[in-house]
Amino acid sequence: MVEINIRQLQKDETPPYYLLELADPSRRMIDSYLPYSEVYLVESIEKIIGVYVLFPLDQRETIEIKNIAVLPEFQGKGLGKLMLGHAEEISQNMGFSKLRIATANTSIAQLKLYLSRGFLLLEIIPEFFIDNYEVPIFENGVQCRDLMVLEKNI
Template structure:
């Protein structure tokens, strides 16, 4: 399927329903949304396939703070394409490191990120217990810890 990835324009509304697939707390999403660059993946018919947000966090470092593929399009390689686009965007903007975090229970995402060139760089133990009011369960595992991954560009 043909698709395009473009930056969200300032007069467009970010796709909250899609962002909530990756982060279940709208207040937390709103806390980083305005500081992030939002990129949309759309089909040739204009259907929304996916989204990712890039947020500069430290000098020479940018983080993918949210990445999601519409449930209708999951399992078709679009997440990998979004990650590749995010990497190329970060590199082209002069960043040396691209980071991403995911829950300890996000088994498929951990595999995808490592296959896409990211390496585990740390664990924030108890992150989801401290920052989310309701327990998060995925794959029969309670999401407690944030697994941090990074990709370095030379």
């Protein structure tokens, strides 16, 4: 793997929607949380190959990874683990004690990754993707229906 760098998106930079929309195909949903979030970019030789978004859920206890994505050609190379570790460190430094992440019931690889990194299933929100997205979302040949919310103490 080539050398990579993780840095915060600057205020004058445009968010990498091409990456954010890999994890959340609704620009409307992305735009609803970006103004209140911190965006971190994963760069490799001046090319942005990954992104994650931290969104505080309260003043100091719980922060959520609202979006995490890697370009398809860089998936399966450990970047997800790297970004989760970085998000955990940043969240701890900000004073948070819990890190939350959510994904679709069809996101088998992501669920496996999150569980292997110490996240525990907190709740299932039935029909989340049916109720909140105008266009049906399919993953692994199955329609996304329920939101799986996971959390870990950090």
